[in-house]
Amino acid sequence: MLDEMNDDQKDLAQVVRLALAEQTEDVRLFVARLVRKYRNSNPELAEQLNLFLRSKQSRTATPLRKALNTTTTEPILPVDDESRLSLLKVFKDPIDRESPLLSADLEESLQQLIQERKQAKKLAALGLHPTRSAIFVGQPGVGKTLTARWLAAQLGVPLYVLDLTAVMSSLLGRSGSNLRAALDFAKRHPCVLLLDEIDAIAKRRSDESDVGELKRLVTVILQEVDEWPPEGLLFAATNHAELIDPALWRRFDLIVEFKLPEMPLVKDAIQRFLGPDYSVFGHWIDILTFAFNGESFSNIERSIQRFRRALALGTASDAELIENLIKSRVFVLEHQARVYLAVLLTKQTHLTQHAISDITGVSRDTIRKYSRAKKGKRRLKNEPD
Ligand SMILES: Nc1ncnc2c1ncn2[C@@H]1O[C@H](COP(=O)(O)OP(=O)(O)O)[C@@H](O)[C@H]1O
Ligand SMILES: [Mg+2]
Known part of the structure; x- marks a missing residue:
């Protein structure tokens, strides 16, 4: 049914879905996206939506919530400066979370990844370090995000997801600082970081404006993949392998291919x-x-x-x-x-x-x-x- 809807109807349906699920933060995130989407084509609508966003402050940004936060050990997540929306989605799953359905080869390579982490000392004694980065490739709905969640749970750390489509739809200057804020945060906390839809950068690169800034963004990612600390684990996911810069591709320690199920x-x-x-x-x-x-x-x-x-x-x-x-x-x-x-x-x-x-x-x-x-x-x- 969703296939038959036009873009506006899909947006409307999405807002309703999120609102009914009381995912207020996600509603805000989505509306912020709509503001960017309509900024050029329908400035009045964008303006109106933006007003709604601003008049209704994010719950997580209220002083009360902040005060509550300091009593827990929860790290404070980085936010977009303008919208105050969280840049990272957090998943904390129990270790006994049901495993995704995986083909035998996939299962094997992921089990090795887990064992490398669990036996990092053994590797270190031999001058080796565990896999630090991996890129997940495959069509939508084959379990890339799900598997990242499951792996993080297996390793006993939270999964932070940075949706690059959302980052790239923010104004370019902010894309860069948002990306850096998210990466810095992830490096400072024990976690798995997933850069989801990493091809969004490549897509944006094809339009002529702001080529310089985009190149810098790609460079940031290239460097981060290279220098990701061995205690951390950096995943990227894409539905469009063909859009990934070969220079980026080469830098990942592991390529994990997700196929349609047999x-x-x-x-x-x-x-x-x-x-x-x-x-x-x-x-x-x-x-x-x-x-x-x-x-x-x-x-x-x-x-x-x-x-x-x-x-x-x-x-x-x-x-x-x-x-x-x-x-x-x-x-x-x-x-x-x-x-x-x-x-x-x-x-x-x-x-x-x-x-x-x-x-x-x-x-x-x-x-x-x-x-x-x-x-x-x-x-x-x-x-x-
Ligand atoms: N390998 C899998 N095993 C079990 N369920 C799956 C699997 N792949 C996808 N699903 C179902 O489809 C949903 C979307 O999968 P997701 O991991 O977000 O796909 P992708 O990130 O590859 O687009 C999951 O939440 C899950 O319900
Ligand atoms: Mg996904």
Whole structure:
């Protein structure tokens, strides 16, 4: 649904979502972004939003809250000078936080990263230091941010996230000082720092103005990656590997590639996201796995959550939900995959051949032919085990 909305509608929806979740600080952060976004195209709106922002002081900036803060050991987070919004998002998760679903290679390389930290002394005795920096690459919704959170929890430190898209949308002079403030803060506190959407800098670099300042920003990051203290851990994440400056790329100790999940992981994901409703949808698992193949974890999660809500409210039956899902997915499948799906439906459901033909767009003749064929005779591409 979000795909069909225009930009303004998406912004509106986002404000409503944050407001209803009472994430006041996030509402402020988002409105500050809108102010920057509309500064040129709609100055009056930007001005009005800015007034709202200023008339309603940030809760964290009130003296009372400040006074309370001093009684705890919580470090005071750096803020943007103009908006007074926090530059860093903080995540503090317990060590037993559920681990992300990871492919075997990914799991292995992350386990090594954790072990390097836990056995830093052993490494030091050999004149080695643990991995200090890593860049996470992969499409949206594959677990880059989630994994950073999980790793920080494993290491017993908070994760601080600096969203570079937000930093880059501030006025350029401030982008630089905001970036430095965030980096300095992270170096002074035990933590994992994640520079999220680091390609935002590259994107901004392509527009001609302020080239000098942008170059300086990139230089700051290059130096920081080089000199990041071995006690700290610096992650960067990007959905656009191709936009990353090769000079920056080279500097990270580790490149971690997040891929779309393969079938067995898709299956695990469906199972995890269904939670207790697995008892209802469990017998559809092969069909669901096939239908969600090629999707990101977050897309799978979103669809499954929608299923669960519909089921809870009784607005649709599980069969109807699955049918609609397949109808919406078949058009991206190749003919062979559609045939496979049709056969799966024949074997695992009580749907009539007519209905299956209708849903998958495969003729009844073809369905009949393949349903009779012995399994293993004609294995199809992407066929699950
Ligand atoms: N590997 C994964 N294992 C389990 N859930 C995942 C995974 N990847 C994504 N998700 C789900 O999708 C959401 C968004 O993932 P996120 O880590 O923010 O993606 P990215 O940073 O790669 O865009 C997560 O909060 C989680 O609910
Ligand atoms: Mg992310």
